Amino acid sequence: GAGVSQSPRYKVAKRGQDVALRCDPISGHVSLFWYQQALGQGPEFLTYFQNEAQLDKSGLPSDRFFAERPEGSVSTLKIQRTQQEDSAVYLCASSLVTRRGGSGFPYEQYFGPGTRLTVT
Amino acid sequence: AQKVTQAQTEISVVEKEDVTLDCVYETRDTTYYLFWYKQPPSGELVFLIRRNSFDEQNEISGRYSWNFQKSTSSFNFTITASQVVDSAVYFCALSEARGAQKLVFGQGTRLTINP
Numbered sequence: 001g002a003g004v005s006q007s008p009r010y011k012v013a014k015r016g017q018d019v020a021l022r023c024d025p026i027s028g029h030v031s032l033f034w035y036q037q038a039l040g041q042g043p044e045f046l047t048y049f050q051n052e053a054q055l056d057k058s059g060l061p062s063d064r065f066f067a068e069r070p071e072g073s074v075s076t077l078k079i080q081r082t083q084q085e086d087s088a089v090y091l092c093a094s095s096l097v098t099r100r101g102g103s104g105f106p107y108e109q110y111f112g113p114g115t116r117l118t119v120t
Numbered sequence: 121a122q123k124v125t126q127a128q129t130e131i132s133v134v135e136k137e138d139v140t141l142d143c144v145y146e147t148r149d150t151t152y153y154l155f156w157y158k159q160p161p162s163g164e165l166v167f168l169i170r171r172n173s174f175d176e177q178n179e180i181s182g183r184y185s186w187n188f189q190k191s192t193s194s195f196n197f198t199i200t201a202s203q204v205v206d207s208a209v210y211f212c213a214l215s216e217a218r219g220a221q222k223l224v225f226g227q228g229t230r231l232t233i234n235p
Contacts, residue, residue: 003164033220033222033223035223040227040228041227041228042124042126042211042213042225042226042227042228043165043211043223043225044225045220045222045223045224048220048222055219055220056219056220056222059222089163091165093165108155108167108170109167109223110167111157111164111165111166112164113162113163113164114163114164116163
């Protein structure tokens with residue numbers, strides 16, 4: 001079946017521009033995560049949705065970052081007034097649920113190909 | 121706070137050699153989960169394995185094997201008889217057992233298998 005898709009794959013923005021990055025999770029996946037991966041680094045958590053509810057946004061670096069998932073499916077990560085330090089690959093991941101029944105064993109997260117954002 | 125350290129930034133071996141990627145983690149939780157992901161040049165993270173903190177059994181899957189040692193907070197990954205297709209960046213990650221169960225990643229190890 002179709003995996004997680006992200007668009008655009010590449011985005012170049014001038015400093016100060018607003019950008020919107022889209023994530024289409026795997027159909028039926030309840031949980032959706034956004035991560036930011038700087039060059040040569042591991043991904044870092046930004047925010048998490050369960051259906052349409054944003055349950056954790058502790059990783060968003062500033063109030064210029066905003067994410068939404070209004071219908072519990074597609075998600076958009078918006079960055080306002082982009083800065084050079086925002087240049088990174090933005091990864092989206094989805095999973096069925098974060099807990100498997102009562103066992104607490106998490107389902108694996110399936111990642112999309114990412115959007116490479118370059119701010120000039 | 122949770123932390124994952126992959127001290128090996130880059131490893132380069134010749135095809136058919138065995139190679140071990142190290143992963144050391146820190147957490148105050150008694151229940152947690154450990155993961156390995158592979159990131160090929162295409163950029164998409166590919167799930168390889170997940171372990172529960174209560175299960176210290178080593179696991180083997182084909183040429184891949186994982187050694188989980190709670191006493192040393194390590195979760196090392198070994199590729200036996202490496203192949204060129206194994207070339208990628210490998211990430212070790214840690215997840216809490218509660219809340220969002222977000223992944224905390226190490227910095228990754230770039231593995232290059234030379235023919």
